[in-house]
Structures are given as C-alpha cells and as structure tokens.
Amino acid sequence: MQTSQLAFYFFSIILIVAASRVITSKNPVHAAMFLVLAFFTAACLWITLGAEFLAIALVLVYVGAVMVLFIFVVMMLDINREKERRRYRNWLLPVLIIAGVMVAEMFFVLGEQNLGIDSTPYPIFNDPNYSNTKELGRLIYTEYVYAFEIAAVILLVAIVAAIALTLRVRNNKRANDVADQVSTSSTGRIRMLSDLNDDIDANKRKDL
Amino acid sequence: MTILESMVGSTMSLALWTLLKVLAIAVPVMICVAFTTLAERKVIGYMQMRLGPNRVTFFGVGFLRGWAQPFADVVKLLLKEVIVPTNSNKFLFLLAPVLSLTPALAAWAVIPFSDYLVLTNIDAGLLYVMAITSMGVYGVIVAGWASNSKYAFLGAMRSAAQIVAYEIAMGFALVCVLMMSASLNLTVIVESQKGTFGLLGWNLIPLFPMFVVYFIAGVAETNRAPFDVAEGESEIVAGPHVEYSGTCFAVFFLAEYANMLLISTLATIMFLGGWLSPIPGLSDGAVWLLVKVAFLMFCFFWFRATFPRYRYDQIMRLGWKVFIPLTIVWLVFIGVLLKMSWWPW
Numbered sequence: 001m002q003t004s005q006l007a008f009y010f011f012s013i014i015l016i017v018a019a020s021r022v023i024t025s026k027n028p029v030h031a032a033m034f035l036v037l038a039f040f041t042a043a044c045l046w047i048t049l050g051a052e053f054l055a056i057a058l059v060l061v062y063v064g065a066v067m068v069l070f071i072f073v074v075m076m077l078d079i080n081r082e083k084e085r086r087r088y089r090n091w092l093l094p095v096l097i098i099a100g101v102m103v104a105e106m107f108f109v110l111g112e113q114n115l116g117i118d119s120t121p122y123p124i125f126n127d128p129n130y131s132n133t134k135e136l137g138r139l140i141y142t143e144y145v146y147a148f149e150i151a152a153v154i155l156l157v158a159i160v161a162a163i164a165l166t167l168r169v170r171n172n173k174r175a176n177d178v179a180d181q182v183s184t185s186s187t188g189r190i191r192m193l194s195d196l197n198d199d200i201d202a203n204k205r206k207d208l
Numbered sequence: 209m210t211i212l213e214s215m216v217g218s219t220m221s222l223a224l225w226t227l228l229k230v231l232a233i234a235v236p237v238m239i240c241v242a243f244t245t246l247a248e249r250k251v252i253g254y255m256q257m258r259l260g261p262n263r264v265t266f267f268g269v270g271f272l273r274g275w276a277q278p279f280a281d282v283v284k285l286l287l288k289e290v291i292v293p294t295n296s297n298k299f300l301f302l303l304a305p306v307l308s309l310t311p312a313l314a315a316w317a318v319i320p321f322s323d324y325l326v327l328t329n330i331d332a333g334l335l336y337v338m339a340i341t342s343m344g345v346y347g348v349i350v351a352g353w354a355s356n357s358k359y360a361f362l363g364a365m366r367s368a369a370q371i372v373a374y375e376i377a378m379g380f381a382l383v384c385v386l387m388m389s390a391s392l393n394l395t396v397i398v399e400s401q402k403g404t405f406g407l408l409g410w411n412l413i414p415l416f417p418m419f420v421v422y423f424i425a426g427v428a429e430t431n432r433a434p435f436d437v438a439e440g441e442s443e444i445v446a447g448p449h450v451e452y453s454g455t456c457f458a459v460f461f462l463a464e465y466a467n468m469l470l471i472s473t474l475a476t477i478m479f480l481g482g483w484l485s486p487i488p489g490l491s492d493g494a495v496w497l498l499v500k501v502a503f504l505m506f507c508f509f510w511f512r513a514t515f516p517r518y519r520y521d522q523i524m525r526l527g528w529k530v531f532i533p534l535t536i537v538w539l540v541f542i543g544v545l546l547k548m549s550w551w552p553w
Contacts, residue, residue, distance in 0.1 A: 003219065029353060033300070036346070056335045064342025065372065068349065072368050075353050075361075131331045133392060178525060 007048050015041040032071045039063050053133040229327055233316050241465040242278035248509045250274070255513040285461075288454035293356055296451070300354035305452070305459035308347020312466035315340045319473055320395045322483045322494040333394040334386060337474065338379060341429075344467060345371045347460070348431070348438065348448045355451040363447025366520065367431055367438035373527035374425040380535035381422040384415050384542050385478045398482035406488035410481040414545065417538055419479040421531050423504070426471035428523065430464060432508060434515035435523055472504035473497070 018038040025031045039062045046055035088095075112118075140148045246261065253260025261277040292298050318333040320326035330336060345368055352364020386392055388411055389400035403409025412419055428435040439447040449460055476482055476497055483497045518526075 029300075033350070052330070052332055053335070056332055056339045059339040060335065060342055064339060064345075064375070068345055068368060068372060071346075071349055072365070075349070076365075133332050133335070176521065178522075 004048060008045070011041050011045045011048070015045065028074045028077070029071065032067065032074050035070075036063055036067050039067065051132060053136050230317075233319075233327060234313055237313065237316060237466060237469065238462070240469055241462055242282065244465050244469065244505060245281065245461075246274070246278050247505070248512075249277070251506065251509040252513045255510075282458065285454055285458040290454045290456050291451070293451045296356040297354040300350050301451075302456065304347050304351035304354060304448075305456045305463070306347075307350055308344055308463040309459050309466070311340045311344040311347075312463045312470060315470055318394055319470075320398065320477070320482065321497055322492070323395065323399070325494060326395060329393065329395055332392050334382060334392040334397070337394075338382065341467075341470070342375060344429075344463070347463065351448040351452070351460070355448070357451050359444040359446075359450045360448050362444050363438045363440070363450070366440075367448065370431070370435065370438065370523060370527070371429055373524060374428040374531070377421055377527060377531035377535050378425040378429065380532065380539060381415075381418040381425070382478065384418045384535070384539055385411055387539070387542050387546060388414065394477055398477055398484065401481040402484055402492075404488060406484070406490075407481075407486040410479065410484070410486075412479045412481075414542065415479060415538070417534060419475065421535055422478065423471075423475055423507070425527075425531065426475065427508065427511060428527070430467045430471060432464075432468065433512040434518050436517060437520050437523065440517065468505065468508055469501065472501045472508070475504055476500040 015038055018034045018041060021034040022031050022038060025034060039058060043055040043058045043063075046052075046058065250260040260274065262274040264276040264280045265273045266276050292301055315337050317327050318330055318336050320329070348367045348371075349364045352360045352362075352367075355361070385397060389397040391397060391400070401410045431438045439449065444450075449457060452460060480500045481496075482500075483494050484492050485496050
C-alpha cells in the first residue's frame with residue numbers, strides 16, 4: 001500500500017468516527033469537540049488531495065473561529081438531554097422518512113454518474129513551484145469575480161440583518177461612557193472650596 | 209541522510225530525517241522557554257529593585273548562581289501530584305494542556321531562521337501559521353470547562369472572547385504585510401524587506417501602526433500582562449489554570465512561553481526583517497533574528513513590570529473599536545500607496 005493511500009484510510013476512519021460521534025455523544029460539549037476533530041481531519045484529507053489553501057482556510061475559519069463561538073455558546077447552555085431524548089423517539093418515523101429522502105436526493109446529485117472515480121479526473125500534482133493559493137486568487141478575481149462579489153454582498157447583508165434583529169437600545173444601561181471618561185481633567189474631578197469655614201458657617205445659619 | 213538511508217531504507221529514512229529536523233527545532237524552543245522563565249524573573253526583579261533568583265546553580269559553580277533555576281522548577285513540577293477535581297471531565301481535563309501546547313509547537317514548522325534554515329518552506333506559510341495559532345484557544349476553553357470550577361470557567365469565557373476579538377486585528381495587520389511583499393511565503397516576506405538601506409527597507413517603516421497593533425494583539429492573544437484578565441489573580445484566582453497542578457500546569461506554562469516566543473519571532477519576520485541586518489554592509493544571518501526576538505521578548509517582560517491590568521470592557525473596546533478600524537484604514541492606505549507606487553524602494 002502506498003503512503004498516500006495509508007494516509008487516506010487513516011484520516012477517513014478518524015473522520016467517520018468523529019462525525020458519527022457528533023450526533024451520538026450525549027454531552028453537547030463532547031459533540032462540539034468531535035465536530036472540531038471532524039473539521040480538522042477533513043482539512044488533513046484535503047491537503048493530501050493537494051488543496052492546501054482550502055484546507056488551511058477550513059481550519060482558520062471553522063476550527064479557529066466558528067467552532068470557538070459555537071463551543072462558547074454550548075458551554076453556557078444547561079441542556080438536559082435525557083428528557084429531550086424521550087421526546088425525540090416519538091418523531092423517529094417522520095425523521096427517518098425525511099432523512100431517507102435527503103440521502104436519495106444526495107445520491108442523484110453526488111452519485112457515481114456525476115462524481116464517480118471514472119468521471120472525475122485524478123487531481124494533477126504539478127511541480128513544486130505551482131501555487132494553489134495564487135491560482136485560486138486569480139480565478140476568484142477574474143473569471144468568477146461577479147459571483148464572488150455577490151457572495152460577499154450577501155454575507156454583508158446577513159451581518160447587517162443579524163445585528164439589526166438583535167440590537168436592543170436600552171435606556172437604563174449602566175455602562176461607562178468612554179468619551180466622558182477620556183475627556184476628564186483635574187478641574188472636573190475636585191472642587192476646591194475657597195474658604196471651608198465660611199461655607200460651614202453659612203450652612204449652620206441656614207439650618208438655624 | 210545517506211547514512212540513514214543505507215541503514216533503514218528510503219521511506220523510513222525520510223521519516224527519521226524529518227523527525228530529527230523537528231527535534232532540532234522543538235528542543236531549542238523548549239530550552240529557550242526554560243531560560244525565558246529565568247530571564248523574566250531576573251528582568252522583573254531588577255525592574256523592581258530586587259535580585260531575582262540567585263541561588264540554584266550547576267554543580268556548585270559560583271558564577272552560575274540562579275542559572276539552574278528553570279531546571280529546579282521543572283523537576284519540582286514533575287514530582288508533584290496531578291490532581292483531577294471531582295465531577296470534572298477527566299479526559300478533556302487532561303487533554304486541555306496538550307491542546308494548548310500542540311499549536312504552539314506546530315507553528316514552528318514553517319518559521320524560517322535564515323534563508324536556508326527552515327523545516328518546510330511552504331507557499332501558504334503565513335496562512336498556516338494563522339490557522340495553527342488560531343487553534344490555541346481551545347486549550348484554555350476546554351481547560352475552563354472540564355475543570356468544573358466557576359473561576360476556571362469565567363477565565364475561559366474571558367479568554368475566548370478576548371482571543372477572538374484580537375485575532376481579527378492581527379489577521380488584518382498581517383494582510384497589510386502580505387500586500388507589501390505580495391506573497392504568503394515567510395521566506396519571501398523576509399527577502400522582500402531586503403534593500404540597499406538596511407533598516408529602512410523593513411516593513412516596520414510603512415507599516416509601523418500595524419506593527420504596534422500586531423504586537424499588542426500578540427500580547428493579548430498570549431494572555432500576558434496587561435491583558436491577563438483570563439488569569440486575573442485578584443478576581444478569579446488563576447482562571448483556567450486554577451485546578452491544574454504538577455505536570456499539567458507545567459505544560460500550560462510551556463505553551464504560554466512558547467507562544468510568546470512564536471509571536472516575537474513572527475513579528476520579527478513580518479516587520480523587523482527577520483535575519484536581515486539593520487546596518488547595510490554587515491552580513492545577514494540567524495543571529496540577527498535571535499537578537500530581534502530577544503528584544504521583543506524583553507518588551508513582553510517590560511510590559512508586565514510596567515502596566516497595570518486593563519479593565520475588561522476597555523480590552524474589548526481597544527480590540528473592536530480601535531484596532532480593527534485602524535487596521536482597515538491602513539489596509540486602504542497601503543493599497544493606494546502600492547497602486548500609485550509612492551513607496552520609493
């Protein structure tokens with residue numbers, strides 16, 4: 001067996017185990033950690049296929065940013081899975097039907113006739129000076145520039161929408177006003193009384 | 209390598225040779241980390257008018273007093289018991305230190321020490337470093353969650369939010385660097401800073417604000433003072449490390465210092481011209497890299513001895529509202545500069 005084949009089977013086994021543990025593990029934090037492992041192993045598989053830019057981008061975006069926020073949220077939730085598990089069993093039949101339809105659809109699109117070993121050419125490993133990253137950049141900014149820009153605008157709209165939907169302006173917020181803090185000076189902090197005794201006497205007279 | 213090949217065959221010899229090269233980087237990094245802890249204690253000691261560690265020595269040699277302190281610390285930590293708290297998640301609890309050390313060491317694979325001293329000279333080196341270092345946060349998060357302690361969990365939450373915030377600014381600062389050098393390859397990035405005027409060719413000059421942003425973000429990423437709210441001794445004891453003892457704590461410690469070394473080395477490569485000499489005429493070499501890294505490490509200690517800890521909302525404000533807009537503005541500025549070819553060399 002070749003080293004590349006050995007690497008493929010090694011990563012594939014880890015990927016399948018990790019992916020199935022994502023949906024079978026009882027603890028949500030464990031599930032999220034297995035998802036991290038699944039992403040990382042998928043990136044390793046892509047590297048063996050010569051797509052180093054995509055692999056590193058996967059690790060950078062999904063492992064380094066998306067999953068961190070995901071775990072951040074999952075850790076703070078207090079989910080009692082056992083109670084929910086019992087409820088899931090009532091839905092088993094419809095879920096199985098939907099899953100079956102999805103698998104069938106995926107088979108028609110991703111099946112042997114479209115993406116089989118015979119119909120997909122083997123990735124060409126060019127000379128060491130060939131830069132996958134540079135080629136990808138050239139394609140994105142020349143041939144597919146409109147599709148790329150439209151995708152970017154859609155993402156921007158999504159960001160604005162997410163902020164607009166969750167933004168609540170609270171009037172009684174007890175946060176510090178930074179501009180106010182930065183612009184303080186000694187005269188605004190301490191008030192020097194010219195003659196302390198005069199003030200006290202004046203107050204006493206007022207009380208009387 | 210030819211000797212190895214004659215002994216164990218070509219595939220095995222390649223694996224062994226690579227392993228040897230990995231050790232040739234990892235072992236010096238570890239020794240550096242050990243002496244960095246000593247240097248930190250000495251520097252901070254002198255800054256506070258103390259002497260710092262000055263007792264432990266090798267075989268009673270007088271002038272090496274204090275120099276064996278790191279090894280004494282390591283032996284002490286190794287001999288201590290590793291306590292796993294009750295109701296903690298044992299597997300994740302023991303995995304967390306490994307998760308924080310692995311990225312800190314794996315990133316060294318693409319670091320060039322001089323024009324030929326590099327383990328793997330890959331094209332997407334900068335991306336690789338960013339991807340690997342972005343995984344370091346898992347160690348802290350998992351440690352905080354698996355410890356089953358409120359202090360540890362609070363620290364982990366603080367650290368996660370802080371690292372995510374500063375990583376964006378760091379990434380944008382590095383985008384400016386790759387615009388200047390038009391490459392993601394770290395060796396090419398250093399070579400592109402080579403000019404006839406020595407120091408003036410470095411990225412430090414056109415990208416000075418980015419260097420400041422990168423280094424401050426690096427201090428925040430490594431959870432060092434004045435951004436060490438994750439540990440925050442006065443409020444949350446020691447943050448994610450509060451339940452760790454013995455070897456596990458030593459591994460966290462190693463990871464933190466290895467990350468500091470990595471940030472200093474990367475800042476040197478990106479902005480301070482790597483192994484290039486600052487004065488035209490002097491020969492370039494790995495020794496320049498070491499000098500620059502040592503200076504940046506000194507800055508880490510200097511900050512720790514000088515600045516009080518930031519308030520948490522101020523850290524968030526600095527990251528999101530100051531650094532990120534600044535980096536984006538500078539990105540546009542550099543783009544215009546390059547397009548109009550205003551840069552004289």
